[in-house]
Amino acid sequence: MKKNITFILIILLAFVSACGVDDTSDIQPTDSYDRSALLVNWADNIIIPGYANFSQKLTALEVASEDFTQSPSAISLDGIRNSWLDANIAFQKISMFEIGRAQTLNYRNRLNVYPTNSQEIEGYISANSWNLELPSTIDAQGFSALDYLLYGLGTDQELLEKFTTGPNASSYKMYLLDLVTTMQNLTSEVFSDWNNGYRASYITNISSSASGSVDQTVNAFLFYYEKALRAGKVGIPAGVFSGSPLPQNVESYYNQTVSKLLLTQALNATVDFFNGKGFSSEYQSNGFSLNSYLEALGSEKNDASLQTLINNQFQVAFSKIELLNDNFIQQITNDNTKMLEAYDELQRNVILMKVDMLQALSIDVNYVDADGD
Amino acid sequence: MKKILLLSCFISIFLSSCDTNDDSGLCCGPDPIIAPQNYAFLRNNESTVKFTGQTTRIFMAEEIISALKNNDTQTQSSLLAMFDHQEGAADFSDPELNASGKSVRSKTAASSDYFSANATEAAEIKSMFDSYIGIQTSEVFPNWNTVATPGVAGQIADGSDTRYIGANGLEYNQAFAKGLIGAFVTDQILNNYLSPSVLDAGDNVSNNDNDITDGDNNYTTMEHKWDEAYGYLFGGVAQENQADPLPSIGQNDSFLNKYVGKTNSDSDFEGIAQEIFDAFKLGRAAIVGKDYDVRNTQAAILQEKISQVIAIRAVYYLQTGKLSIESGNFGAAFHDLSEGYGFLTSLRFTRDTQTGTSIFTRSEVGSFISELMSDGPNGLWDVTPATLDTISEQIASKFDFTVAQAASSN
16 A cells, blocks of 8 residues: 555656656756765775676686586586585675666576576477577576586486486586576676776766666665565565465575575675675775665654664564575475565565665656566 | 445335335335345346356467467467367367357457447457467567567567567567457447347347246346356356455456456555446346346446456556666566557447447557557667657546556556
8 A cells, every 4th residue: 555655656756757857867966965976886896896706706617617517527516516606696796786788688587597497408408409598598597507407417426427428418518508608798798888888877877867877776776675685585485475385486496505595695785785885895885875875864764764774674684584494495394484584574674675765865666566477 | 336225225215105006005116226245146046147158258268368379389370260269170278168169259349339330340350369360470480589679579588587579579469368358358248248239139128027038048138148248257267256256356367357356456446346346246136126227327337447447457558668668678668568559459448338439439549559659660669658658648538547546556
């Protein structure tokens, strides 16, 4: 109800502004917060270092995938599995920034749609033919497809047989290499765009219209938090949207021990972004963030400062996530209530951020809930 | 609703006080029509409600819209045969549908009021659906494994889903499915079965007045016609729940039931499903009670509310498509705009209860479609937010809802 009313207001506002002004890119910020410094902090201390780090991890994964396919062994398998996890963790730090080239490439979906379609993958491998550029192959690529190939083919010995003496061994190898190369290519396209011009236009686009960088980034951040983190990692497998749990939909279904790790990494990245924390000690924050923006505006809810409420709520969510088994399939099967409780606490921050924070920042939501068909 | 009941009660009390032939001593006159709790009506202790023909046609339509996406098994001729099914032909996976002599195409743009003397337009609309099948099989199917670009049919990503579009960005299976909600379902309900031209045809009134049932059936023809209208909305409901169908509203088919459900879940229009159900019940009770004024009032309520649902969904999809266009998400935009395209064509079958004609003329609907597809050479690839707003406003201006209210649905 409240959500709907807010949404109506947003649409109405969008209308009023669309009628009044022809070129919305000229709208200047209505408050005195230094949006330019905010965008510089996001680009230079969080996003670009995040992509640099992820690119490095992908390069390591590429090397490991070459090692593994050249000489599949217990040791090289161990190596590629470790690189897969390192890269996956690094990905959780940048997954939320689906703007610019990442948005046009449908980047997050290309790299991390789950559950993966193992049947489809096996079909491509046995036919020795596939095209990862087709949107319909989106559930046969990225981290979850690698998860299947590295953890989902039986015992380690059975897996190694598929890559060595099995009838489709060369096709398995080619597919694995193509998965990694595709992830690498997509990432370098996004990363090099940031380094070649996009950063410059990003930090100067301080307009408070829907096309302004702050609006775009905050919308991407919220969409990520609501759909990819809250729903994808917790709500969907816990059955929030389906009535009954769907444990087969957890992130990292085959390497079951890391689902919680990936969630906590993602939530850490979310909290760090909210607080404008630099990527590492090398990239110290300049102090500008959503947190300090709300502080500067003096935003309050129920007599408490909004940024404190949001940060406190993140901590409550963490405390519920800490109670979960590392293995979400076991958690959902044995005691799904704890998953649902974690979901509820994550959901509370959807309200605080999507409704209260956006209202305070005068940002319109640019996405709607999918129709479902 | 209560007001109408009260009013008719009041009127009957008033009339009865003047009625000198009253021999009951108390109140008098015809009883006020009271709807039962469920859509359940009996004669000689057996149900008089039957709409299996509507259920059959809805199931046929479900198979067709699903087959439109089966590029590896379907051809133009197999799809056209499904749409224009002939008795006994093995068009469907369900043998009962194959055995049936009914078809979807024969009830497309086929209402008594709008098309009985308008064969030219009826033929055009039928061939519009034929052409969707033609383009799907000649343009989209061959490009099934091509990445779509402006002017080139193929696949496009919509989040983690894949959509299959023509060169102009249109998903023809969506245009087909959402178009049928108007041309097939809504047209049959509003302009055929709820119309006096059908309800009162032939001896229907005198037969109903005298409880003369239709051959061996347990219903009068008028009762049955009304039930057939009901069946186009609730024929997909599991049989045991058909008398009490609201708990699952929205989940029973991919056509009107689904979108009455979706409209009802928007707080701006909450209760519309109940209003529609209540009007169906009271109108049917009025036929049993032989009170044709009450029946006609309920028919008008149904025509108004169902027309509203079509218009709300048209505006909703144009507006969600607009948001996606603005954020550069073409895949999501095209999916919504293709649904919107279908609902736009469905506007032709809405009904103004004052005039008994469509709320939108044939040429108005034609203009909406041409505005939507003509901002540039490549159809939906080029459509601008301004165009989507203009069409939305033109639609909403004919109703009591605003563009913003329709856009906030889900």
